[in-house]
Amino acid sequence: MKALDIQQLEKRYPNGVEALRGVSVEIAEGEFFGLLGPNGAGKSTLIHCTTGLAQPTGGSIEIFGSDAIDHYADARQAVGLAPQEPNIDWFLTVAETLDYHAGYFGMPRKERRRRTAELLETFSLTEKRDERTRTLSGGMKRRLILARAMMHRPRLLILDEPTAGVDVELRLELWHYVQKINQEGTTILLTTHYLEEAEQLCDRIAFIAEGQIVAEGTSEDLAARFDVANLEDAYLALVGRKELSRSHIELAPGVEA
Amino acid sequence: MSAAQIRFATLWRREVNRFMKIKKQTIGAPLLETFLYISVFGAALGSRIDKLHGIDYVVFVIPGLIMMAFATNSFSNNSSSILQQKFQGAIQDQLSSPASPAELLLAFSLGGFMRGLIVAVLTFLVSVVLVGLPVDHVLVLIPSLFLVGFFFSQLGVLIGVRAEQFDDVAFAQTFVLTPLIFLGGVFYSAALLPQPYETLTHFNPIYYMINLVRYGFVGFTEVSIGLSLLALTAATAALFLVNLRLFSRGYRLRA
Numbered sequence: 001m002k003a004l005d006i007q008q009l010e011k012r013y014p015n016g017v018e019a020l021r022g023v024s025v026e027i028a029e030g031e032f033f034g035l036l037g038p039n040g041a042g043k044s045t046l047i048h049c050t051t052g053l054a055q056p057t058g059g060s061i062e063i064f065g066s067d068a069i070d071h072y073a074d075a076r077q078a079v080g081l082a083p084q085e086p087n088i089d090w091f092l093t094v095a096e097t098l099d100y101h102a103g104y105f106g107m108p109r110k111e112r113r114r115r116t117a118e119l120l121e122t123f124s125l126t127e128k129r130d131e132r133t134r135t136l137s138g139g140m141k142r143r144l145i146l147a148r149a150m151m152h153r154p155r156l157l158i159l160d161e162p163t164a165g166v167d168v169e170l171r172l173e174l175w176h177y178v179q180k181i182n183q184e185g186t187t188i189l190l191t192t193h194y195l196e197e198a199e200q201l202c203d204r205i206a207f208i209a210e211g212q213i214v215a216e217g218t219s220e221d222l223a224a225r226f227d228v229a230n231l232e233d234a235y236l237a238l239v240g241r242k243e244l245s246r247s248h249i250e251l252a253p254g255v256e257a
Numbered sequence: 258m259s260a261a262q263i264r265f266a267t268l269w270r271r272e273v274n275r276f277m278k279i280k281k282q283t284i285g286a287p288l289l290e291t292f293l294y295i296s297v298f299g300a301a302l303g304s305r306i307d308k309l310h311g312i313d314y315v316v317f318v319i320p321g322l323i324m325m326a327f328a329t330n331s332f333s334n335n336s337s338s339i340l341q342q343k344f345q346g347a348i349q350d351q352l353s354s355p356a357s358p359a360e361l362l363l364a365f366s367l368g369g370f371m372r373g374l375i376v377a378v379l380t381f382l383v384s385v386v387l388v389g390l391p392v393d394h395v396l397v398l399i400p401s402l403f404l405v406g407f408f409f410s411q412l413g414v415l416i417g418v419r420a421e422q423f424d425d426v427a428f429a430q431t432f433v434l435t436p437l438i439f440l441g442g443v444f445y446s447a448a449l450l451p452q453p454y455e456t457l458t459h460f461n462p463i464y465y466m467i468n469l470v471r472y473g474f475v476g477f478t479e480v481s482i483g484l485s486l487l488a489l490t491a492a493t494a495a496l497f498l499v500n501l502r503l504f505s506r507g508y509r510l511r512a
Contacts, residue, residue, distance in 0.1 A: 013512065045512075051353040054512035073355040081353055087346030091275050103267025104354035106260025148350070 003029045003064060003156050003187035004050065010058030011045050011211075019045040021211040022059070027189060029064070029155075032182045034202035035191045038239050042211040043191040044084060047160050050189075051081045063156060077105060080154030084161045084191075086141040090134040094125055094144055097133055098151050105152035112151075119147040122177070139170050146174065156187045163197060175201060195232045205231070207238050214238065265360050268351060272368025276334055283334065287376045291326050292383070295319060298444055299388070309446050310477050316391075319384045320474040321443030321467045323377050327406050328466070331373035332413040332434060335365055336426045339417030343510070352511060358504035362414065362497075369410040377402065391475060397482055398473025404489045405466050411496040418500070418509055437463045448479055465489065 004027040011020040019042045027033045035043050048054035050061055052072055061068040061075075068075035088097060095116055102112040120126045123143040128136065136144065142162070149157060159178065163171045179201065182188050192198055198205050199219045206216040215222055215238070219231040226234040233245050242248075258266070276283040299315030306314040342348035351361060384390040392398060416429045441463030447455050458464050465485040472478035504510070 048512055052511065053349055053353055055507055073357075076353060076355045079353075081349075083346070083349065085346055087349050089271075089342065089347035089350070090345060091278055092271075096274070100267055100271050101350055101354075103270070104264055104351055104356060106263045106355070108258070108263060 001029045001064065002062070003027050003031065004033075004189065005062040006046070006050070006059070007061075008059040009046065009049060009056055009061065011042075011049055011054060012057045019211050020049070020056070020059075023208070023211065023213055025206060025213060025216075027156075027187060029187055030182070030185055032178075032188045032201055032203045033190070034198035034205040035189065035208055036193075036195070036198055036205055036235060037191075037208035041208045043208055044160060045211075046208070047081070047083075047158055047189075047191065051079055051158065052076060077152070078155045080149035080152065080157045082146045082149040082157070082159050082162050084164065086138075086145050088133040088136075088141060088144060088148075090132065092133055093130050094133060094136070095120065095129040097144060098148055101148045102151040107152055115151055115153075119150060123147045139166055142166050142170065146177075150181070154186070156189065157181070158189045160191050161193065162190070163192065163194060171197075195235055199231050207235070209238060261360070264354065264356055265364060268356060268360060268364030269367050272334075272338060272364060273371050275338055276368070276372045283330070283372055284375060284379075287326055287330050288379055291322050291376070291380050294322050295384070295387075309449075312475050312477060313388070315388050316475060317446075317471070317477070318444055319380075319388065319390055320471040321441075323380050323384070323474075324402070324405055324467055324470040325438050325443055326380055327373040327377040327402060328409040328438065328463075329373075329430070329434065330376045331369040331406050331409040332416070333369075333426075333430060334372040335369035335410055335413030336417040336420065336429070337423075338368060339365060339414060340420045340423065340426055343417075343420075348510065352507075359501060362500050362504045365414050365417075366407065366410040366497075366500075369413050370406045373406045373409065377406075392473065393476035394473050397469065397486070400486065401466070401469035401473050401489070404486070404493050405470065408466075408489065408493040408496060411493065411500055414500050415496065415503070418503055421509075437461055442467050442479075446479065462488075462492065 004025065006023060006025045009020050009023040012018050023042065023046060035046070037043050045054055049056045050068060056069060063075035064078050066074035092100065098116045098119060099112050102115060107115070120129050123146060125140065125143055125147065128140060133141070133144065146162060162174060178188055190198065190202060204216065204218055205222060207214050207222065215225050217225065222234040223230050226237040228234050228237055229247065233247070236242050236244050295315065298318050303314035308314065309317045381390065416426055420426050440458065441461045442458060447458040447464060450458060465480050466489060468478045468480045469482065469485050469489065472482055
């Protein structure tokens with residue numbers, strides 16, 4: 001079954017900017033899928049269209065076979081989103097943030113309590129449970145939005161640059177966690193600027209540029225497609241910056257490669 | 258409870274929780290403001306005015322103050338809550354949930370309605386104790402207050418959704434709502450105004466709301482109760498439908 005089936009998706013903003021121009025992506029259930037592209041390529045717009053935060057101007061989106069645009073209730077129930085910018089309510093405590101989110105998805109109170117305790121523990125937030133979210137550090141906020149995205153046990157988890165600006169420890173913690181839930185069956189759509197992250201985690205990767213999918217496959221497929229040695233060079237070829245390839249870096253005399 | 262009921266209850270609870278966390282500002286300050294009005298216009302000024310249409314001045318004024326408290330609190334709660342959540346991006350959590358536009362709109366509306374109701378009820382209870390405020394027509398009073406609260410909740414939602422900065426909300430409240438309320442006859446009877454002010458007052462929709470609430474409490478009105486109730490019902494329903502359309506389209510909520 002397809003976890004996500006996007007066909008000919010278009011998004012034109014009122015100011016005339018065409019953010020998505022006929023994007024088609026299919027992600028199989030249980031897959032770990034990466035979406036790479038430069039800033040402004042359309043990654044976040046695609047995610048926003050999928051989660052109801054933006055309204056497509058054309059095309060279709062189905063999540064586990066349910067329409068995600070017009071009759072979206074079932075589709076949205078299946079999706080968890082950890083957005084790029086921490087969008088947490090300053091008035092709420094850490095525990096309330098999780099509890100309310102699960103409530104929006106119809107989870108009964110007893111189950112919410114159990115799940116909140118479980119995720120607070122998983123993301124090392126138990127000690128912060130009664131603190132207002134505005135007092136959290138950047139890393140803690142990042143943990144919280146990931147925990148929030150997982151609260152209602154989504155079958156499709158969308159991570160929009162989840163490791164941007166986080167320390168090494170949290171990044172590795174996150175990698176372990178998402179690999180674990182992916183192995184347990186959760187489908188994951190990841191956008192990232194860290195190519196090694198995509199290479200290490202993703203089964204398949206798509207390159208998006210100027211609102212279009214320009215290449216798709218495993219990291220080896222993409223390297224072959226651009227006739228280069230690895231994913232990073234394929235990406236540099238995509239953005240027209242081949243000269244930045246590490247293979248072009250000349251080592252100083254006396255320095256061993 | 259069904260999943261839909263849990264969802265709606267949570268959306269509503271979040272709105273109530275928000276204003277209860279800052280209750281000094283959202284409940285305490287409006288209460289103090291209302292009692293300052295009662296002190297100044299009722300006790301201080303009222304001692305010089307004697308009676309209006311056979312009613313003690315302070316008793317004449319309080320229904321308008323209760324209506325004003327209900328209206329301004331319903332309005333300001335919703336307009337600021339929605340704008341604040343748009344600013345923080347926190348509203349995305351609700352918008353990306355399975356909640357329908359009607360559920361979202363009703364939950365936001367009821368948040369402000371509850372805050373207005375709490376301030377209005379507390380003001381009423383204290384007024385009963387202090388000046389013996391009567392309730393002459395409860396069957397007019399309850400639907401009138403309900404409609405006033407819901408109308409201004411809807412208006413708050415509309416302004417909150419449209420607003421792009423806090424200035425937009427402040428402008429609506431300071432330059433539109435407050436003058437209309439003050440000039441709608443909270444502190445005086447329009448019948449006592451010279452022309453053309455008396456006639457102009459009849460073009461102010463708040464005038465009819467104040468009269469409805471005043472009639473409910475003290476049995477005095479300068480307008481037709483049936484017609485005013487009908488017009489207020491129609492205006493509230495129309496505003497609700499406008500907001501529902503905005504929520505369905507995602508106007509200034511979704512990109």
